[in-house]
Amino acid sequence: MKRRLLVLALLSAALPAVTRPAAAQTADPSEAWQTVVGRDLSFRIEMPSPVKESRAAEKEQGHASERLSWSSKRDGEMFDFDYVDYSPGWFSKQDSRQMARDLGRGEAEKAFPRAKFTYVRDEPVALQGWDGYALDIEDAQGAAVMMRTYIVKDRLYRLLVTAKKDPASRAAATRFLDSLRLAQTRPS
Numbered sequence: 001m002k003r004r005l006l007v008l009a010l011l012s013a014a015l016p017a018v019t020r021p022a023a024a025q026t027a028d029p030s031e032a033w034q035t036v037v038g039r040d041l042s043f044r045i046e047m048p049s050p051v052k053e054s055r056a057a058e059k060e061q062g063h064a065s066e067r068l069s070w071s072s073k074r075d076g077e078m079f080d081f082d083y084v085d086y087s088p089g090w091f092s093k094q095d096s097r098q099m100a101r102d103l104g105r106g107e108a109e110k111a112f113p114r115a116k117f118t119y120v121r122d123e124p125v126a127l128q129g130w131d132g133y134a135l136d137i138e139d140a141q142g143a144a145v146m147m148r149t150y151i152v153k154d155r156l157y158r159l160l161v162t163a164k165k166d167p168a169s170r171a172a173a174t175r176f177l178d179s180l181r182l183a184q185t186r187p188s
Contacts, residue, residue: 104133
């Protein structure tokens with residue numbers, strides 16, 4: 001959670017700068033993507049290469065394990081994916097739809113005040129039957145930060161990506177967000 005707050009704070013400060021044109025466009029739209037598969041085979045996701053894996057040893061209330069995360073960059077845009085397991089019953093004994101909303105919105109309203117940013121998408125979503133939340137926020141120039149949060153039993157998955165206004169950047173962000181696949185489908 002602390003890591004997310006830091007990322008949100010940095011994004012809120014840097015988001016307007018994201019729309020400035022780069023001195024030289026070196027990114028090839030067809031650059032390589034790689035598939036990241038969880039060690040426990042519980043998920044797979046596509047991210048621009050190279051992907052950096054890290055572990056966050058800090059534990060917050062309810063964490064049953066360390067947070068595992070993957071990050072990469074493409075044309076100056078940030079792609080971030082992580083998950084953490086919580087203690088048994090942490091989510092599964094609660095209203096996961098409400099918890100996904102609370103965690104999906106988190107500190108976003110503080111980092112991205114509605115007076116300066118437009119909330120383009122702010123709604124519950126589902127992935128393979130699991131509850132989640134989608135939050136897409138744009139600045140006045142059209143640069144965006146897009147976040148997805150999913151609760152699968154007592155595991156929390158989070159995705160965060162930044163995107164410029166241009167179609168190639170938005171397509172890469174959408175590809176990343178739509179690529180997450182889980183090994184389990186929620187039973188009806």
